[in-house]
Amino acid sequence: MLDKVKNVIVVLSGKGGVGKSTVSTQLALALRETGYKVGLLDIDLCGPSVPYLLGLEGSDIYQCDEGWVPIYTDETKTLAVMSIGFLLKSRDDPVIWRGPKKTVMIKQFLTDVKWEELDYLIIDTPPGTSDEHITVMECMREVPCTGAVLVTTPQGVALDDVRKEITFCKKTGIKLLGIVENMSGFVCPHCTTCTNIFSSNGGVELANFAQVPHLGTLPIDPRMGVLVGSTSSVLSHLPDSSTAQVMRHIVQQLAAATAQPQEITA
Amino acid sequence: MQAPPPVHCPGLESEQAGLVSACAGCPNQSICSDPNKKLEDPGKALVAAALKDVKHKLLILSGKGGVGKSTVTTLLTRYLARSCPDKNFGVLDIDICGPSQPRLLGAVGENVHQSGSGWSPVGIDDNVCLMSIGFLLGSVDDAIIWRGPKKNGMIRQFLSEVDWGTLDLLLLDTPPGTSDEHLSVVSYLRDDNAPDSVRAIIVTTPQEVALLDVRKEINFCKKQRIPIVGVIENMSSFRCGHCGNSSEIFPAKTGGAAAMCAEMEVPLLGSLPLDPNVAKACDAGEDITAIRNPTTEALADICGKIVSSF
Numbered sequence: 001m002l003d004k005v006k007n008v009i010v011v012l013s014g015k016g017g018v019g020k021s022t023v024s025t026q027l028a029l030a031l032r033e034t035g036y037k038v039g040l041l042d043i044d045l046c047g048p049s050v051p052y053l054l055g056l057e058g059s060d061i062y063q064c065d066e067g068w069v070p071i072y073t074d075e076t077k078t079l080a081v082m083s084i085g086f087l088l089k090s091r092d093d094p095v096i097w098r099g100p101k102k103t104v105m106i107k108q109f110l111t112d113v114k115w116e117e118l119d120y121l122i123i124d125t126p127p128g129t130s131d132e133h134i135t136v137m138e139c140m141r142e143v144p145c146t147g148a149v150l151v152t153t154p155q156g157v158a159l160d161d162v163r164k165e166i167t168f169c170k171k172t173g174i175k176l177l178g179i180v181e182n183m184s185g186f187v188c189p190h191c192t193t194c195t196n197i198f199s200s201n202g203g204v205e206l207a208n209f210a211q212v213p214h215l216g217t218l219p220i221d222p223r224m225g226v227l228v229g230s231t232s233s234v235l236s237h238l239p240d241s242s243t244a245q246v247m248r249h250i251v252q253q254l255a256a257a258t259a260q261p262q263e264i265t266a
Numbered sequence: 267m268q269a270p271p272p273v274h275c276p277g278l279e280s281e282q283a284g285l286v287s288a289c290a291g292c293p294n295q296s297i298c299s300d301p302n303k304k305l306e307d308p309g310k311a312l313v314a315a316a317l318k319d320v321k322h323k324l325l326i327l328s329g330k331g332g333v334g335k336s337t338v339t340t341l342l343t344r345y346l347a348r349s350c351p352d353k354n355f356g357v358l359d360i361d362i363c364g365p366s367q368p369r370l371l372g373a374v375g376e377n378v379h380q381s382g383s384g385w386s387p388v389g390i391d392d393n394v395c396l397m398s399i400g401f402l403l404g405s406v407d408d409a410i411i412w413r414g415p416k417k418n419g420m421i422r423q424f425l426s427e428v429d430w431g432t433l434d435l436l437l438l439d440t441p442p443g444t445s446d447e448h449l450s451v452v453s454y455l456r457d458d459n460a461p462d463s464v465r466a467i468i469v470t471t472p473q474e475v476a477l478l479d480v481r482k483e484i485n486f487c488k489k490q491r492i493p494i495v496g497v498i499e500n501m502s503s504f505r506c507g508h509c510g511n512s513s514e515i516f517p518a519k520t521g522g523a524a525a526m527c528a529e530m531e532v533p534l535l536g537s538l539p540l541d542p543n544v545a546k547a548c549d550a551g552e553d554i555t556a557i558r559n560p561t562t563e564a565l566a567d568i569c570g571k572i573v574s575s576f
Contacts, residue, residue: 014364014409016442021475046443047329047479094329094444094482096489099414102445120416125475126444128363129329129411157336160323160406161364167409191509197542199549229473246319 001110002143004117005039007258009177010136012169013151014161016127019182021049022224023151029233030251032078033193035120039070042083043106043136045095051085055229060085065110066076068205073231082113099131120258127161129168136174147257149215154184166210176195178215178224179207179256180250186220215253216246310515312426313454315565316384319432320356322576323455325466325492329479331442333471334500337548338538339439343371343465344555346435346570347394353434356387358424360451361441362417363410368400372551376401384429397428414446418514421450442479444486452490455555461491468497468532469570470516484530495575496535498568499523504540505560515540536568 002008011024021044024232026179042050052058059071063084084095084105097105126132140146152162160178169176175252181203185194196250197220207214221243227234234244275289278291283289286301292298304414317323339357345364347355368388376388387395399410399420412420428575430436430527441447455464466487469479473520480497486496499522507546510554520526527534 011345014363016333017471017476046445047331047482049475049478052478053474091478092481092485094486094489096444096449096486097277098446101275101354103413104275113362125448129409130363130417131413134411134413153332155545157366158332160366160369163407164364164409167407168411171409171411186504186510186513186515188506188509188568189513190511193506193508195542197503197504197515197540204395218271220515222513222515222517225473225519254345 001139002121003117003122003184005121005143006119007029008123008140008143008146009254009258010096010123010125010140010146010148010174011151012125012133012148012165013175014129014163014165015158016019018128018151018153018158018244019218020116020151021053023057023081023149023180023182023218024122024236025050025053026119026227026247026252027149027254028079028122029231030247031120031122033233034251034255037078037117039080039115039118039121040082040124041109041121042081042108042124043109043111044124044131045084045097045102045132047126048083050081050083050124053228054081054231056057056156057091064114066114069114071176077116079231080118082109088218101132103135106132107139129164133168135173140174148176149177149254150179150212151182152179152203153182154200155197155198156202158198159202159206162206163210166212166219176210176212177254178213178244179203181209181217183220184217185232190223213249213253218243218246224252268475272343289350305454305524309422309426310454313422314391314457316426316428317430317436317455320430320436321434323436323438323464324495325438325440325451326419326466326469327440327448327483327487329481329483329486330470330476331441332537333469333476334557335442335469336361336370336439336469337544338498338546339437340367340501341392341555341561342569342572343437343537344553345565346573347391348555349569349574351393352432353393354432355394356430356436357390357394357396357439358428358436359396359400359439360424360447361439362399362412362420362447364441365398365400367396367398367439369551370548371396371417372553374551378402379427385428386429388421395430395432397424415567417446418450419446423456424453425451438535444482448486452492453555453556456491462493464525465495467495469500470526471501471516472499472514473516474520476516477520481530484532496497497523497527497571498535499537501540501541502537508544521576535571536564538564538568
């Protein structure tokens with residue numbers, strides 16, 4: 001399983017809607033921008049967001065002798081994407097499955113997809129600590145160089161759930177690469193006042209409390225919305241924004257933590 | 267040890283159950299293929315008996331996480347309880363892996379007591395009580411690392427072994443998705459003789475990435491024959507506290523909830539603004555429904571529509 005993949009990074013959060021998929025896609029795009037070959041696997045079966053975020057809705061998965069061929073975003077084949085969204089007939093179709101069927105599907109995504117040589121495989125997960133997560137962690141025992149990135153928003157109600165996810169990582173023995181705090185402050189475009197809609201600093205405090213590296217703090221930036229539906233990275237599209245700066249820093253830290261020999265060029 | 271299901275298991279609900287080639291050799295094939303042998307879960311009768319004095323049940327659903335299902339549940343409960351002081355309300359949090367209701371309703375650290383008639387839910391107000399798995403955990407850090415069947419067992423216990431007493435409305439706060447928790451709660455509560463006793467409210471935010479999952483949830487309700495009271499759009503606009511101008515943080519590029527409701531033919535109940543004060547009050551478990559602000563005004567309108575639908 002995943003024989004040609006050097007590093008696997010699982011993006012987790014106990015809480016929904018904190019930006020796991022946005023961080024996963026931007027992380028994958030930023031790693032590609034930096035020169036790595038990247039795979040992105042979406043295991044949120046009931047609510048796949050990756051096809052929409054990358055503008056790949058409607059793409060079809062083909063099968064070859066060695067298994068399913070993932071969707072490549074362009075001819076360079078530097079970003080391979082797999083999601084259940086590509087297997088549904090209509091984007092409105094619900095996937096009403098209990099745990100065992102979800103487990104089988106995820107195992108298929110890990111074993112039956114023809115992942116080429118990849119420097120990084122990013123796995124985007126649904127919220128919670130249940131079937132999908134247990135299955136992925138079980139499979140990850142057979143794969144080296146694995147770590148988890150936790151995404152949170154700063155308010156208490158999200159942190160409560162993320163603390164549970166930290167316990168999950170400790171119990172399942174997965175290395176925590178760090179915490180990303182998302183939606184931290186909103187700068188009003190009219191008067192440039194920064195409002196901490198969902199309070200602030202919660203991710204930093206949690207990282208200190210749990211003794212996990214704090215990878216960065218991403219602001220709420222409505223300009224990020226224009227990147228939805230495209231495969232352009234915030235690094236190239238809005239290179240001076242604070243989101244791009246933080247993202248660049250996160251990539252550097254992750255590359256260092258996963259000990260990739262390649263030079264960082266971005 | 268439980269045997270894993272066959273790789274291409276069509277699922278019990280499927281008409282193909284027990285008939286496709288993957289079923290050959292499965293020990294459950296004879297049960298699956300015979301429609302007469304599909305026995306009803308004995309839990310369903312227990313649930314019906316335990317909830318016989320609960321008049322209405324309202325599921326708060328959304329395919330997407332973090333759109334404010336729990337916040338909306340809290341706000342609706344608080345507002346309805348304040349405006350109908352002679353009615354009784356219950357809240358059941360079936361988000362097993364990420365329970366938020368204890369914090370939002372200001373009941374962190376409370377304990378559930380067991381009596382002869384079952385678990386006593388935690389009293390929040392004179393006419394509001396709450397049950398959540400959060401009360402059964404030793405610490406906030408404790409994670410519930412359970413696969414589906416254990417979660418289903420817990421939900422069944424919450425429905426059949428909690429002493430809810432007489433309630434006018436039970437609100438059920440759900441996790442995101444269309445999976446175990448949702449299927450279980452629907453199969454336990456749905457009563458084909460009284461199809462209106464369980465209904466759903468859908469919560470969404472305006473941006474397409476949320477609407478995408480919410481459409482799936484609406485189709486889930488249609489497939490499961492759960493009537494939808496309507497859709498509430500949360501976090502629809504943000505008013506800067508400094509200059510008073512509004513910004514759309516989660517822009518409705520595809521027309522937001524209004525366009526989706528028209529397309530899916532479900533009513534739109536209203537929109538709640540993105541208000542940092544609500545976020546703060548929720549984190550602290552405070553009740554904001556007594557204050558007059560744009561959120562509570564919108565809430566009053568939404569609650570009026572919900573009450574008149576009963």
